[in-house]
Amino acid sequence: MLLAAAAVVIAQVRTLSLGSAAAMGPGYFPAALAGLLIFFGAVLLVEGWRHPEQRIVLGPIMPVLLVLGSIVAFALTLKLLGGAIAVLLVVLLSALAEPRRSLREMLVLGAIVLGLVWLIFVVGLDLQITMLPKGLAS
Secondary structure, eight states: OHHHHHHHHHHHHTTSOOBOSSSBOTTHHHHHHHHHHHHHHHHHHHHHHHOTTOOOOOOOSHHHHHHHHHHHHHHHHHHHHOHHHHHHHHHHHHHTTSTTOOHHHHHHHHHHHHHHHIIIIIIISOOOOOOSOTTTOO
8 A cells, every 4th residue: 555655656756856855846745755655664564564464453433434534524625614624623622532531521622623723824924814704704
């Protein structure tokens, strides 16, 4: 899987300029990540061949689906509902992956993350992110 992901990255990066370590081009970082994916994929492949009796045991699938679903929900709701609701949604859905979380903990975590997102991206970096739905934003 890692080798396939590296192949996709390399296919996308091949038209970009790499530059050098001192003056990185737009393809430098993705190419470096593809190199790491190839390295770790090769290590895992060799270890799998050396120890075929060691099986990977999959754990519960629901936490994984909740985290991945929260990322998809964020992508789908960011423009439609605004950054505030999208951030709260991703935090709350991801927090549901841990069954022992109380609603109060999830809401506090959501408020903290939302505050940090606003401070870092809107105030600090001055990014033009719509934090409220279009009808509420003035």
